[in-house]
Amino acid sequence: MRPAIKLVRKWWSYGPKPQKLRIWDPQAVGSGLLPRSSHARGLHQTGDHLQHSNLTYKHSNQVFKDIDIGNTSRRSGFQMRNFGSSTMGSTILRDERFAILEECDIHYFQKVVGERAVINDKDELEAANVDWLGKFKGASQVLLRPRTTKQVASILQYCNSRGIAVVPQGGNTSLVGGSVPVFDEVIVNLGAMNKILSFDEVSGVLVCEAGCILENLDKYLAEHGFTMPLDLGAKGSCQIGGNVSTNAGGLRFLRYGSLHGNVLGLEVVLPDGTIVDMLGTLRKDNTGYDLKQLFIGGEGTLGVVTKVSLLTPAKLSSVNVAFLACQDYLSCQEVLVLAKKKLGEVLSAFEFLDRSSLDMALDHLEGMRDPLPSAKQKFYLLIETTGSNENHDKEKLDVFLEDAVRTGHVVDGVVAQDNSQSSAFWRIREGIAEALNKAGAVYKYDLSIPVKDLYQLVEEMRAKLGDSAIVIGYGHLGDGNLHLNISAPKYDEKLLLQIEPFVYEWTSQHKGSVSAEHGLGFMKPHAIHYSKTPETVQLMVKMKNLLDPNGILNPYKVLPSIHI
Amino acid sequence: MRPAIKLVRKWWSYGPKPQKLRIWDPQAVGSGLLPRSSHARGLHQTGDHLQHSNLTYKHSNQVFKDIDIGNTSRRSGFQMRNFGSSTMGSTILRDERFAILEECDIHYFQKVVGERAVINDKDELEAANVDWLGKFKGASQVLLRPRTTKQVASILQYCNSRGIAVVPQGGNTSLVGGSVPVFDEVIVNLGAMNKILSFDEVSGVLVCEAGCILENLDKYLAEHGFTMPLDLGAKGSCQIGGNVSTNAGGLRFLRYGSLHGNVLGLEVVLPDGTIVDMLGTLRKDNTGYDLKQLFIGGEGTLGVVTKVSLLTPAKLSSVNVAFLACQDYLSCQEVLVLAKKKLGEVLSAFEFLDRSSLDMALDHLEGMRDPLPSAKQKFYLLIETTGSNENHDKEKLDVFLEDAVRTGHVVDGVVAQDNSQSSAFWRIREGIAEALNKAGAVYKYDLSIPVKDLYQLVEEMRAKLGDSAIVIGYGHLGDGNLHLNISAPKYDEKLLLQIEPFVYEWTSQHKGSVSAEHGLGFMKPHAIHYSKTPETVQLMVKMKNLLDPNGILNPYKVLPSIHI
Structure with missing residues (x-):
């Protein structure tokens, strides 16, 4: 489990400081510290639009170009640097359609949500500006904590009419920079709506x-x-x-x-x-x-x-967790087929991790113990059953395990004898992301790949990178979802260029998805075409334009439009 | 199971015959029999649009008005009458945006799909023009059977540019008139794309x-x-x-x-x-x-x-089917809760039918036998388990049945001893729709209602209608899905006015859905507001306009726009 208090660390230098935005200070309201840029900067009066629908979606390894809108190449003082994706080293420019926050805006927000729910505390803002991985950092000057839907509606209606960009934020646990501002977007945090x-x-x-x-x-x-x-x-x-x-x-x-x-x-x-x-x-x-x-x-x-x-499903009374070892990836697949057959309706999780993943958890997290210390194996499986009858489930599990061992697919294993052991096994699997974060810089890829090909990518990546990084593979094997992670002492452009676009091209060639469950966020919009056809992306752009014609909601995310 | 050959019967008189469309006859191509209305009738050149987004969504019991577009009230020669919904007795007018089929269109279709896949055989067309219930009848003059996606694309591209309306058709088993033309739409049947x-x-x-x-x-x-x-x-x-x-x-x-x-x-x-x-x-x-x-x-x-x-899920080896009787509806609910608890992960169906439903099947279908002939009860349940281990499933079912009988919730019951008995039980449940169709006129309502309130509607309807009709209730109790059916010797406007809008209002008041699984089709667009807010419907209209700005695809269906 990730800590409830989010880690904020390891971010890079973020280029020149914002030239137009200054820290908003309620004491300074009316003092002339705030820039007095007029509403004419907003979308409505300039009449400018990013012509999303005319964009072409190129296969990328290109670095981003300046955004060219109409006759003017827009350069803004806001720049952001980020690492761990192919946006590395490139510069994203602030979309000048968006208005700069003014004193009157703050007053409006205070009226809508109350003064205490308009946050400009430096620490709180800093935490909300940075993602969980510490890779992306925005420069938002204000965070709002609405308590009702009507308040959210008033905020959005106002921001839309003023052309103020907004980033909605939940627990800020995105792994693709989806939940933090890219520039000075107003953060609307939903945490106070928790009933x-x-x-x-x-x-x-x-x-x-x-x-x-x-x-x-x-x-x-x-x-x-x-x-x-x-x-x-x-x-x-x-x-x-x-x-x-x-x-x-x-x-x-x-x-x-x-x-x-x-x-x-x-x-x-x-x-x-x-x-x-x-x-x-x-x-x-x-x-x-x-x-x-x-x-x-x-x-x-x-x-x-x-x-x-x-x-929500009924919480079934009988839960069993087994931690098993396999000698090779083919055996893992055989065990998956066997589990589907023998455990049938009680199978509730089929997770896998390679030895490097286990070592990562053992080395970097406290209180970890190797469940199978007698001999190191290449692959481990965490299998869970959940059912309504303990005897039936145990019998099914026994039959399954006997078969798995008899056929040689499983070479070692242990079944948790109580909740504490179950939790210990799960803690290893769930702790890998946290361990990676502690180990240094990490390049994370969340991929869907047909099960038979899934681990081949880890091996190819390992061969490609040699000793320059640790390549680990784990994930939800039952769903064909690989978490490919590359751990290195520090972020390094050369290393990244060895990883990308190779990892996306490989996934695309194997008919996979470049984001199985993490989404695209700010990190991967440029990679959407590896998994979606131009017609599909075009339709997404139309959908975005229909619902958010001014583009104020979570800009620079998901769709590649502003990146081209 | 419904017969593979669709029943086509019982439709009403459909008002005046089309005045502008004539039967298309390839022999007559070029003979001057086809009307020579020009392309100027199409959408693009008239520039007319139905202003969907300006529509208000009124609570209805209103009859439909003429479609008023801009300054002209459009009256067309095409009229359609239908029964069994509140569209009864009202007249829907053909949308004059749509072009009338011409000789050149037929030639184009022949070029795209081949001559044999352009159907104008009278019997085939008649079958494709009428829905399974025999309630709705269109007047399409041509049915196309594309064999590839490219052919479908060519057809739609052409029809869109010409302003020709199209109805896509699968097995034509819709119960809400969704799969038949309303007027002279071209039918695109997907049946030949069956690989x-x-x-x-x-x-x-x-x-x-x-x-x-x-x-x-x-x-x-x-x-x-x-x-x-x-x-x-x-x-x-x-x-x-x-x-x-x-x-x-x-x-x-x-x-x-x-x-x-x-x-x-x-x-x-x-x-x-x-x-x-x-x-x-x-x-x-x-x-x-x-x-x-x-x-x-x-x-x-x-x-x-x-x-x-x-x-697709694995076909599990063990299937059990029980047919049980309950004295009252409260007992049915208790049995549902018990089944979820005791059968847990192996429960695969929980269907219910009242005595009137069972009688309907026994009276009108051949080879039916009452599974519990000893005493008539008010309610019957068909419960199915599906699992991977026969012994485990049987044991779970035994425990469940013992509890259900011991508590008095189940008063009689039988467990199928072989596939033939299982099929016989299912045949009763699945045959009710067919039996109703054989019994006479039927007013069908497919509703989602919170389980506790679900049967109250059947009882209120029964009290309301007295001896004028047979009211039956059956459906997927486990999903809160009631199939309310009212069977009468013939369609009758007075009877319908007793049923609607009462049934929709009641459902809406109980936070239900006026179409659980059948959809809205042609029968229920006017009822959408009973289950959806104006903002939601408005957004649907926007979506339709975005994807189908000319409105050519399956017109007069789903959205209430043209009905107001």
């Missing part, structure tokens, strides 16, 4: 506000005999609104499937402030287009999710 | 063309140890493209969930002929907006689904 609104013990339908923390929801449900259909390493910090907006996958995906199936309803505020109440609580509702789906995985670029209705 | 393209036995991912019949896919998968995640009474006729386009629910929904979760990818042709390849085969892919979701349940109004990629 559970209803729970129906017959249907298992939970309705809550977007700012509820995932782990808190799971604890609440456990008291009623239910559980959340998703579980992540970040559960102690991440919020359900962010989970929905990023279509989070996680550890229970294999059993309970995608949020596209489990989310029954949403309340969403559109960029123009319209509140769209799609907060149904029915399993079946075929009355028109299922529009809520657009916001599931929309990464906060189409609307701000304010309330969520979710189908 | 299975790939199946992966490790991941269970099936890729196939849209015209594959559901039952054929299930049979194919069974040979490989897998099964379709959905099952419907119409499986012998319905096509997977139609299932996806209508977000079909059905009998396995309780276990495997919605198509929004199970469809991994789609290939779709947009109304302008653009082919959008979103045919991914990955369980996880968070690279941008999940646009395919719009077409799942889009009812063919946003694009034509041409290929489908679907996650």
Whole structure:
């Protein structure tokens, strides 16, 4: 589990300081410290538009060019540098359509959410400006903490009319820079909207506000005999609104499937402030287009999710966890097929990690112990069953394990004897991301690849990079989801150029996805074409333009338009 | 199972015959029989648009008014009458934006799909013009059977440029008039695109063309140890493209969930002929907006689904079916809660039918036998378990049944001893729709209602209608999905006025959905506001205008715009 207090460290120098934005200080309001740029800088009066729909989507290894809009090449004082993706070393320019925050804006926000919910405390702002990995840092001067949907609507309506860019923020646990400002966007943090609104013990339908923390929801449900259909390493910090907006996958995906199936309803505020109440609580509702789906995985670029209705499964009484070792990757696949067959309906997780992943966790996290210390193996599997009858589940697990060992696919293994052992096994798997973060610089890739080819990429990458970095592979094997991570002492442009675009090209050639569950955020918009056709991206751009014609919501993210 | 050969009967008189359209006869091409209305009738040259976005969505019991566009009230020679919904007795006018089919159009179609795939055979056309219930009848003069996506694209591109309206058609098993033309739309039947393209036995991912019949896919998968995640009474006729386009629910929904979760990818042709390849085969892919979701349940109004990629579950070896009787509806609910608890992960269906439903099946279908003939009860449940271990499943079922009987919630019951008995039980449940159709006129309502309130509507309706009709209630209790059906000797306006809008208002007041799984089609667009807010409908209209600005695709369906 990631710590609830977010790590803020390791960010690079961020180029020249903002020349136009100064730190907002309520004491200074009216003192002339704030720039007095007029509303004419905003979108409406200049009449400028980024012509998204005319863009071509080129296969990239190109560095970004200046944004050329009409006749003027726009250069702004705001620049941001970031590392760990192919945006490295390049300069993204602030979109000058967006207005600069003024005194009157702050007054308006204070009127809407109250003075205490308009945050300009330096430490709080710094934490909110930097992502969990410490890779991306924005320069937002104000963070708002609305407590109601109406407040969110008022904020967006105002920002839209003024041309002020906004970044919606949940628990700020994005691994692709999706939840932090890129420049001076106003941060709208949903954390104060954290009420559970209803729970129906017959249907298992939970309705809550977007700012509820995932782990808190799971604890609440456990008291009623239910559980959340998703579980992540970040559960102690991440919020359900962010989970929905990023279509989070996680550890229970294999059993309970995608949020596209489990989310029954949403309340969403559109960029123009319209509140769209799609907060149904029915399993079946075929009355028109299922529009809520657009916001599931929309990464906060189409609307701000304010309330969520979710189908939650019963918490089944019997849980078993086994930690197994395999000699080779082929055996891991054989064990997966066997598990599907023998464990059938009780299989709830099938995770894998290679030896380097295990070593990473053992070396960098406290209190870790190798569950299978007798001999080092190349691959490890964490398999979980969840069912309603302990005897049945144990019998199924025994039969499965006997087969797996008899056939030689599993060479060593241990079944947790109590909750404490189960937690210890899970802690290894869930702790790898944190361990990597402690180990140094890390290049993270979250890929979907057909299971048979999945580990080949790790091996090719290892061969390619030699001793210059540690390449580790782990992830949700049952879902074909590889977390490829490259750990190095420090961020290095040469290393990055060895990794990218190779990793994306390889994934594309193997019909994979360059973002299985993390999303595109700020890190990967340029890579979208490796997994999506030009027609599909074009349609996404149309969708964005339809819902957010002024582009104020979470700009510079998801779509590649401003990067070309 | 519904018969593969569709019943075509019982339709009403349809008002005046088309005055402008004549039967197209290839022999007559060039003979002057075809009207020579010019392209100027098309959309582009008149410049007329239905101003969808300016519409207000009124609570209806209103009859439809003429469509008033700009300064001209458009009256067309085409009129259609239909029964069994509140459109009864009202007149829908043909949208004059649409061009009238000409000789050159037929030539174009022949060039694209070949002469044999341009159908004007009277019987075939008649079957394709009428829905399965025999309630709605269009006047299309031509049916096209494309064999490739490119052919579909050429057809749509052409029709879009000419302003020719199109209705996409699968197995034509819609229960809401969604799959038949309303006036003279060109029918594009996907039935000839029926190839299975790939199946992966490790991941269970099936890729196939849209015209594959559901039952054929299930049979194919069974040979490989897998099964379709959905099952419907119409499986012998319905096509997977139609299932996806209508977000079909059905009998396995309780276990495997919605198509929004199970469809991994789609290939779709947009109304302008653009082919959008979103045919991914990955369980996880968070690279941008999940646009395919719009077409799942889009009812063919946003694009034509041409290929489908679907996650299919393993076919588990152990299936048990029990047919149980309860004295009252409260007991049915108690049994549902008990089944979720005791059967847990092996519960795969929880269907209910009242005594009137059982009688309907016994009276009107051949070879039916009451599974519990000793005493008539008010309610019956069909419960299915599906699992990987027969002994475990039987033990769970035994424990569950003992509890259910001991507590008095179940008063009688029988467990199928073999496949033949299981099929006989299912035949009763699946045959009710067919039996109703044989019994006379039927008013069908497919509603989602919170389980606790669900049967109250049946009782209130029964009290309201007295002896004038037979009111029956059955459906997917596990999903809160009631099929309310009112059977009468013939369609009768007075009876309908007693049913509607009462049924919709009641459902709306109980926070239900006026279409759980059947969709809105032609029958229910006017009722959308009972389940969706004005802002949501407005957003749907925007989406339709974005993707189909000329409105050529499946017009007069889903959205209420043309009805106000």
